[in-house]
Amino acid sequence: MASAAAQPAALSAEQAKVVLAEVIQAFSAPENAVRMDEARDNACNDMGKMLQFVLPVATQIQQEVIKAYGFSCDGEGVLKFARLVKSYEAQDPEIASLSGKLKALFLPPMTLPPHGPASGSSVAAS
Numbered sequence: 001m002a003s004a005a006a007q008p009a010a011l012s013a014e015q016a017k018v019v020l021a022e023v024i025q026a027f028s029a030p031e032n033a034v035r036m037d038e039a040r041d042n043a044c045n046d047m048g049k050m051l052q053f054v055l056p057v058a059t060q061i062q063q064e065v066i067k068a069y070g071f072s073c074d075g076e077g078v079l080k081f082a083r084l085v086k087s088y089e090a091q092d093p094e095i096a097s098l099s100g101k102l103k104a105l106f107l108p109p110m111t112l113p114p115h116g117p118a119s120g121s122s123v124a125a126s
Helices: 013-028 030-043 047-069 075-089 093-106
Strands: none
Touching: 013 030, 013 047, 013 075, 013 093, 030 047, 047 075, 047 093, 075 093
């Protein structure tokens, strides 16, 4: 197929699991772990800086893996892969679990305020 580079082959759920596992494994490679640690250190747990420093490194690590499966080696390829994974999450708990593990590698844990979502007003405890 001549358009294989432009249009990634649709991955089956089983193939998506394999690619997700490979992407997660790529984050554990020593050189990538160092890159991610440096990016996290630069971000200092600030969400804006996470987007500036951590997300680009995480995207590059993913690109290195998914390009072998027909996804373009740019941000668009990563987005297409993410959409494909998202489409399988509801159908396959293992894909949902792997996707959660992948997100946890580069997104900080979200913590809610102790009284639920805050709207800026104070809540008096009785």
